[in-house]
Amino acid sequence: xxxxxxxxxxxxxxxxxxxxxxxxxxxxxxxxxxxxxxxxxxxxxxxxxxxxxxxxxxxxxxxxxxxxxxxxxxxxxxxxxxxxxxxxxxxxxxxxxxxxxxxxxxxxxxxxx
Amino acid sequence: xxxxxxxxxxxxxxxxxxxxxxxxxxxxxxxxxxxxxxxxxxxxxxxxxxxxxxxxxxxxxxxxxxxxxxxxxxxxxxxxxxxxxxxxxxxxxxxxxxxxxxxxxxxxxxxxxxxxxxxxxxxxxxxxxxxxxxxxxxxxxxxxxxxxxxxxxxxxxxxxxxxxxxxxxxxxxxxxxxxxxxxxxxxxxxxxxxxxxxxxxxxxxxxxxxxxxxxxxxxxxxxxxxxxxxxxxxxxxxxxxxxxxxxxxxxxxxxxxxxxxxxxxxxxxxxxxxxxxxxxxxxxxxxxxxxxxxxxxxxxxxxxxxxxxxxxxxxxxxxxxxxxxxxxxxxxxxxxxxxxxxxxxxxxxxxxxxxxxxxxxxxxxxxxxxxxxxxxxxxxxxxxxxxxxxxxxxxxxxxxxxxxxxxxxxxxxxxxxxxxxxxxxxxxxxxxxxxxxxxxxxxxxxxxxxxxxxxxxxxxxxxxxxxxxxxxxxxxxxxxxxxxxxxxxxxxxxxxxxxxxxxxxxxxxxxxxxxxxxxxxxxxxxxxxxxxxxxxxxxxxxxxxxxxxxxxxxxxxxxxxxxxxxxxxxxxxxxxxxxxxxxxxxxxxxxxxxxxxxxxxxxxxxxxxxxxxxxxxxxxxxxxxxxxxxxxxxxxxxxxxxxxxxxxxxxxxxxxxxxxxxxxxxxxxxxxxxxxxxxxxxxxxxxxxxxxxxxxxxxxxxxxxxxxxxxxxxxxxxxxxxxxxxxxxxxxxxxxxxxxxxxxxxxxxxxxxxxxxxxxxxxxxxxxxxxxxxxxxxxxxxxxxxxxxxxxxxxxxxxxxxxxxxxxxxxxxxxxxxxxxxxxxxxxxxxxxxx
Numbered sequence: 014x015x016x017x018x019x020x021x022x023x024x025x026x027x028x029x030x031x032x033x034x035x036x037x038x039x040x041x042x043x044x045x046x047x048x049x050x051x052x053x054x055x056x057x058x059x060x061x062x063x064x065x066x067x068x069x070x071x072x073x074x075x076x077x078x079x080x081x082x083x084x085x086x087x088x089x090x091x092x093x094x095x096x097x098x099x100x101x102x103x104x105x106x107x108x109x110x111x112x113x114x115x116x117x118x119x120x121x122x123x124x125x126x
Numbered sequence: 127x128x129x130x131x132x133x134x135x136x137x138x139x140x141x142x143x144x145x146x147x148x149x150x151x152x153x154x155x156x157x158x159x160x161x162x163x164x165x166x167x168x169x170x171x172x173x174x175x176x177x178x179x180x181x182x183x184x185x186x187x188x189x190x191x192x193x194x195x196x197x198x199x200x201x202x203x204x205x206x207x208x209x210x211x212x213x214x215x216x217x218x219x220x221x222x223x224x225x226x227x228x229x230x231x232x233x234x235x236x237x238x239x240x241x242x243x244x245x246x247x248x249x250x251x252x253x254x255x256x257x258x259x260x261x262x263x264x265x266x267x268x269x270x271x272x273x274x275x276x277x278x279x280x281x282x283x284x285x286x287x288x289x290x291x292x293x294x295x296x297x298x299x300x301x302x303x304x305x306x307x308x309x310x311x312x313x314x315x316x317x318x319x320x321x322x323x324x325x326x327x328x329x330x331x332x333x334x335x336x337x338x339x340x341x342x343x344x345x346x347x348x349x350x351x352x353x354x355x356x357x358x359x360x361x362x363x364x365x366x367x368x369x370x371x372x373x374x375x376x377x378x379x380x381x382x383x384x385x386x387x388x389x390x391x392x393x394x395x396x397x398x399x400x401x402x403x404x405x406x407x408x409x410x411x412x413x414x415x416x417x418x419x420x421x422x423x424x425x426x427x428x429x430x431x432x433x434x435x436x437x438x439x440x441x442x443x444x445x446x447x448x449x450x451x452x453x454x455x456x457x458x459x460x461x462x463x464x465x466x467x468x469x470x471x472x473x474x475x476x477x478x479x480x481x482x483x484x485x486x487x488x489x490x491x492x493x494x495x496x497x498x499x500x501x502x503x504x505x506x507x508x509x510x511x512x513x514x515x516x517x518x519x520x521x522x523x524x525x526x527x528x529x530x531x532x533x534x535x536x537x538x539x540x541x542x543x544x545x546x547x548x549x550x551x552x553x554x555x556x557x558x559x560x561x562x563x564x565x566x567x568x569x570x571x572x573x574x575x576x577x578x579x580x581x582x583x584x585x586x587x588x589x590x591x592x593x594x595x596x597x598x599x600x601x602x603x604x605x606x607x608x609x610x611x612x613x614x615x616x617x618x619x620x621x622x623x624x625x626x627x628x629x630x631x632x633x634x635x636x637x638x639x640x641x642x643x644x645x646x647x648x649x650x651x652x653x654x655x656x657x658x659x660x661x662x663x664x665x666x667x668x669x670x671x672x673x674x675x676x677x678x679x680x681x682x683x684x685x686x687x688x689x690x691x692x693x694x695x696x697x698x699x700x701x702x703x704x705x706x707x708x709x710x711x712x713x714x715x716x717x718x719x720x721x722x723x724x725x726x727x728x729x730x731x732x733x734x735x736x737x738x739x740x741x742x743x744x745x746x747x748x749x750x751x752x753x754x755x756x757x758x759x760x761x762x763x764x765x766x767x768x769x770x771x772x773x774x775x776x777x778x779x780x781x782x783x784x785x786x787x788x789x790x791x792x793x794x795x796x797x798x799x800x801x802x803x804x805x806x807x808x809x810x811x812x813x814x815x816x817x818x819x820x821x822x823x824x825x826x827x828x829x830x831x832x833x834x835x836x837x838x839x840x841x842x843x844x845x846x847x848x849x850x851x852x853x854x855x856x857x858x859x860x861x862x863x864x865x866x867x868x869x870x871x872x873x874x875x876x877x878x879x880x881x882x883x884x885x886x887x888x889x890x891x892x893x894x895x896x897x898x899x900x901x902x903x904x905x906x907x908x909x910x911x912x913x914x915x916x917x918x919x920x921x922x923x924x925x926x927x928x929x930x931x932x933x934x935x936x937x938x939x940x941x942x943x944x945x946x947x948x949x950x951x952x953x954x955x956x957x958x959x960x961x
Contacts, residue, residue, distance in 0.1 A: 021320075021692065021693055024419065025419065025423070028419065028420065028422075028423035028424070029423070031423065032423055032426060032427065035427050035445070035449070038445065039430075039442055039445060040803070042439065042441060042442055043439070043442070043807055043808065044807050046439060047807050047808075093319060093694060096319065096320060096321035096412075097320065097321075097693060099412065100412065100415060100416060100419075103412075103416045104416065104419055104420070107416065107420050111420075111424065111449075111452055114448050114452055115427075115445050115448045115449055115452070117448065118441055118444035118445060118447075118448065119441065122440055122441045122444050123440075123441070124439060124441045125439055125441075126439060126440050126441075
């Protein structure tokens with residue numbers, strides 16, 4: 014499957030990716046805190062926060078890129094496909110913003126407390 | 127007789143229900159949906175009476191109208207009845223009634239499933255409510271938290287009534303979710319692309335898919351808790367390696383989306399009604415679609431916000447806190463779109479609009495307290511107080527009941543052909559609106575003053591007396607309003623003024639049917655070119671009734687729908703759907719016997735009834751495709767100017783139904799996987815036996831047999847769709863045989879393994895995993911055997927490839943969960959241990 018096409022999957026893909034990422038960081042945080050919790054006084058500069066921040070940035074960058082591709086493809090599509098592509102672009106963008114928003118606490122809150 | 131009457135008589139002969147007791151065999155969506163809604167209203171009245179009992183008890187300090195035990199039963203049943211037996215079924219009923227009419231088709235795509243859903247709901251509801259009459263109702267709260275609901279603290283049958291009854295009712299919800307999803311995607315009138323779909327259909331599509339994903343975690347949790355209570359398998363018992371918090375996770379994975387499952391269809395009613403009374407199209411159709419999709423997803427990411435006080439790490443709480451606030455954005459988009467629609471239109475202040483304004487006011491207030499509760503420190507402060515009770519009543523009553531009543535008044539002329547009384551309706555509105563606000567606005571203050579929820583009384587020196595008295599007073603005013611509403615609706619059937627056709631000048635296709643509608647909805651199906659078909663062409667109802675458009679032939683005697691492409695609305699096939707059938711009622715009766723037998727611990731009877739239910743279901747499946755009661759091959763079907771019948775294709779609605787069913791099944795399996803990983807990483811006393819009781823080699827052998835069976839089956843299906851049915855019967859029997867061998871090995875492993883499933887949560891989960899695999903493989907084997915028999919009868923062939931295609935994803939699913947289970951439940955622990 015192409016990264017962006019008129020397939021209906023793209024109408025929900027942005028938020029499916031967000032949901033998977035969300036569950037992964039929640040589950041990952043729990044497991045990481047069992048396996049190797051950083052010392053409580055290490056502040057936010059520890060491996061768990063770093064991993065969560067990187068995953069946030071990578072995921073949101075990918076979603077933003079997909080949104081851009083959908084938008085570009087919409088410009089030269091037939092009218093019938095435009096609704097799907099515009100919707101898909103918006104959903105990817107929403108996924109991107111939701112990822113960034115949920116990821117913000119990783120910059121200010123210490124994990125495992 | 128004119129042409130319309132002649133056509134009506136012909137269509138009615140095919141589509142009408144049987145007379146008298148035969149009505150119990152009805153499968154028509156209009157009949158079934160009205161039953162859903164009427165039954166839901168009866169349960170609503172019961173829930174309302176329970177609410178009045180609660181408010182009477184709390185009206186005065188140290189009141190002794192209800193004993194503590196009875197009070198616990200009453201508040202548990204109030205929540206249970208309102209959430210499970212009223213809100214969801216009524217909204218599903220409304221959706222089932224409206225969706226086919228709005229998208230321009232004659233029925234839902236799996237009518238027998240709708241009928242089964244209704245009977246499961248009715249019997250499940252009767253089982254649960256009977257416990258109240260017997261004085262043994264559940265008393266652990268509608269959320270049934272463990273260990274309060276476990277055998278130790280709830281020793282009577284109350285929790286069992288809840289667990290079994292609710293699971294039974296949820297079969298109904300999930301079946302409606304599947305039914306609505308496939309119907310919306312595949313049976314829209316030709317030309318109705320996704321972008322031209324009525325906005326209500328978008329809301330219902332989102333709701334239906336949310337049910338498909340959201341209900342399985344609770345079904346799974348209920349099964350686990352019942353296994354713990356009945357068989358001593360310790361999933362939630364921390365002493366044996368379980369964890370009571372697992373219940374909360376699984377419950378709220380269902381419970382929070384549930385709020386949006388209730389809200390979305392109600393918001394769909396608002397988005398449908400407001401433009402009609404504003405006399406202009408909805409502002410921001412695309413924005414609203416985006417908001418609905420966003421809400422559908424983000425609402426799943428909020429489940430932990432019900433658990434901020436159970437000891438989850440602060441960073442994780444922050445993730446859920448942010449997600450809880452994010453969900454306010456799509457809600458806000460919708461509210462602003464509604465306001466903009468009103469602002470830019472010429473609003474006609476009819477009765478339904480009163481309820482719409484009530485909704486906007488109350489729901490916005492509820493949304494604001496929702497944002498407050500999303501803040502973790504505030505949440506800690508008011509957790510388990512009446513503030514929370516007030517908040518969720520603002521959201522649920524404001525967000526669901528007000529739009530529902532607005533919708534009732536709006537579509538009342540559609541049911542009855544008569545108009546409601548504006549005077550009595552207005553009185554009902556103001557009584558409900560004022561009564562509601564007096565009751566619950568004050569409850570915010572009671573909560574902030576520290577009054578906990580679920581306590582049966584309080585002392586008089588705490589400053590809560592007058593607030594509670596006024597709250598109760600408001601509750602009774604609201605009850606009077608509801609009484610007046612019911613009176614108005616009943617009286618309007620006799621005294622209401624005759625409604626003109628399309629009395630509100632609406633734009634959607636449901637007003638193109640008769641009022642009341644016929645059982646077949648439309649004599650002919652037009653091509654839809656616009657989002658507002660009745661505004662575009664006011665003569666459409668007439669031309670549809672005259673049979674000018676497609677699918678107007680009925681001489682063949684089949685109930686037929688158009689099948690269209692999910693995205694483009696391009697015409698693809700003609701779907702033939704079943705006529706009235708007794709199987710749904712018989713299956714539901716057998717399942718009810720299973721439930722009741724489990725309640726009274728009569729396990730042999732339960733097993734017998736389960737077998738009978740399975741036999742009935744397989745017999746039901748026999749009446750499909752080219753069976754003589756459905757659509758046997760005839761020369762007529764090739765001669766007429768219509769696309770092929772769906773059972774002659776490789777992409778019929780059954781395939782879509784199977785795919786959506788497997789999404790629900792997958793959600794159930796993911797819940798199992800989540801439970802396993804959760805207990806493994808979080809349960810304080812998780813214990814792993816020295817060596818696994820399940821032999822890896824024999825499991826691999828079983829998996830290898832399954833893999834070969836699936837490869838052969840998929841090859842067979844590919845050849846069949848390519849027009850090659852050589853040796854079909856032999857191939858189907860071969861797959862059945864291989865599948866059976868795999869199943870026998872799996873059964874042998876299960877029966878001979880020495881799992882300590884009553885002592886260790888670890889082994890109990892493994893047993894559930896094995897049972898899950900056995901169930902799916904067993905089902906695949908039996909159905910493939912039936913296909914082999916059907917091929918022998920000539921019901922399956924290169925011209926009739928449909929049924930093996932439908933079963934294809936089922937085999938693939940069985941294979942996938944087998945190997946995921948092998949990797950996650952058996953290999954991963956070994957790897958982890960070795961590391």
